[in-house]
Amino acid sequence: MQKNRNPMARVTNPFIVTGKIEPEYFCDRVTESARVVKSITNGNNLVIISPRRMGKTGLIQFCYDKPEIAQTYYTFFIDILHTSSLREFTYLLGREIYETLLPRSRKMVNLFIQTIRSISGKFGFDPVSGLPTFNVELGDIERPEYTLDEIFQYLARADKPCIVAIDEFQQIAKYPEKNIEAQLRTHIQKLRNCHFIFAGSERHMMQEMFVSAARPFYHSADMLELKAIVPEVYIPFIVGHFEKRNRRIASGDVERVYNLFKGHTYYIQKTFNEAFADTPEGKACSLDTLRTAVNGMIASNDTIFREILSNMPEKQKELLYAIAKDGEAEHITSSEFIRRHGLISASSVQSAMKKLLEKDIITEINKLFSVTDKLFSMWINKLYGNKDYWL
Numbered sequence: 001m002q003k004n005r006n007p008m009a010r011v012t013n014p015f016i017v018t019g020k021i022e023p024e025y026f027c028d029r030v031t032e033s034a035r036v037v038k039s040i041t042n043g044n045n046l047v048i049i050s051p052r053r054m055g056k057t058g059l060i061q062f063c064y065d066k067p068e069i070a071q072t073y074y075t076f077f078i079d080i081l082h083t084s085s086l087r088e089f090t091y092l093l094g095r096e097i098y099e100t101l102l103p104r105s106r107k108m109v110n111l112f113i114q115t116i117r118s119i120s121g122k123f124g125f126d127p128v129s130g131l132p133t134f135n136v137e138l139g140d141i142e143r144p145e146y147t148l149d150e151i152f153q154y155l156a157r158a159d160k161p162c163i164v165a166i167d168e169f170q171q172i173a174k175y176p177e178k179n180i181e182a183q184l185r186t187h188i189q190k191l192r193n194c195h196f197i198f199a200g201s202e203r204h205m206m207q208e209m210f211v212s213a214a215r216p217f218y219h220s221a222d223m224l225e226l227k228a229i230v231p232e233v234y235i236p237f238i239v240g241h242f243e244k245r246n247r248r249i250a251s252g253d254v255e256r257v258y259n260l261f262k263g264h265t266y267y268i269q270k271t272f273n274e275a276f277a278d279t280p281e282g283k284a285c286s287l288d289t290l291r292t293a294v295n296g297m298i299a300s301n302d303t304i305f306r307e308i309l310s311n312m313p314e315k316q317k318e319l320l321y322a323i324a325k326d327g328e329a330e331h332i333t334s335s336e337f338i339r340r341h342g343l344i345s346a347s348s349v350q351s352a353m354k355k356l357l358e359k360d361i362i363t364e365i366n367k368l369f370s371v372t373d374k375l376f377s378m379w380i381n382k383l384y385g386n387k388d389y390w391l
Helices: 030-041 056-064 086-101 106-115 144-156 169-174 180-190 203-211 231-244 251-260 265-277 287-300 302-310 314-326 335-340 346-358 374-383
Strands: 046-049 074-079 162-167 194-200 222-225 362-365 368-371
Touching: 030 046, 030 056, 030 194, 030 222, 046 056, 046 203, 056 074, 056 162, 056 194, 074 086, 086 106, 086 144, 106 144, 144 180, 169 180, 169 194, 169 203, 194 203, 203 362, 231 251, 231 265, 251 265, 251 287, 265 287, 287 302, 287 374, 302 374, 314 346, 314 368, 314 374, 335 346, 346 362, 368 374
Parallel strands: 046 194, 046 222, 074 162, 162 194
Antiparallel strands: 362 368
16 A cells, blocks of 8 residues: 655755755766866866856865765865965864864874874863864964974875865965965975865966966966856756656746856756745746745845945946946947946056956956856846846
């Protein structure tokens, strides 16, 4: 006799936006993941460049779970976007290594404490498990360059090869300490059993760091530019997950959302995460449901976006609004663009453009300028009465 289905059973939302993504819910990236695995397992370091929230972190974690990496390597991941000094970088790296190894290798944990002598006196012990605890405070790292040297010595002595992924790697170029890039490059090139993934979202800075002959990391790693998942793959992926859970959605409506966000992974996932949650089983997801999801995202980011504008000089705002209105702008120093958007002069546009690029608020690809955060661009257009910001 067949059991009745539990009407209260929770249906897993297939559009994951936080945390680990199981292979079933991971869309495509077949070529990219193969490239990451091949590069690392063949002894190379790798640079991954893509806009923020395009899926860099998910791709790296997905590759970490592949058998050829999971069974052979110790894997570490740190996001340094919020850091502003070598001390913070060193603290994050040390904590990630320790906490990753704690459940996996008692031998390596003991070696960590023995090697990182500059802070080993700060470790405590859990009275129940008897294991040492990483209760080091940021201020306990008195000489970060010395502690960092110890961390690299430790990695060199690991009993398995290691992979260290550093997300938003361009942040190190903003630290006040001098020669950080040269210090890290010197440490990294000495390691034979440790390979690095340098991921970054500020395209011009990452390219400068790894392509300029004047920089320490020049030609030290393979390059992978992570682009949008093509609609021919992404649209059927979304439609299929609705259908698997007895819901419907028109592929044309999915395509509208895809085009709206220019294939930007996070915002597409977030839109369909919300829309799926608001679509009852057996029903179709309507265009109004999608509009509600997108408008909800815009509203929830209102305070953040206003804060960004509040710290921006007027000339930069004016150029930002002009680029947002055009969607993709070209020849922004031309008299036609300046006249059409009521800007002051080519020189003021040039100055504002440089600052906006440095802050990663706008992006330039193939001489086309756009607002880096597509939701921010939509918010600006909504705020200033451009009704074409949405479907």
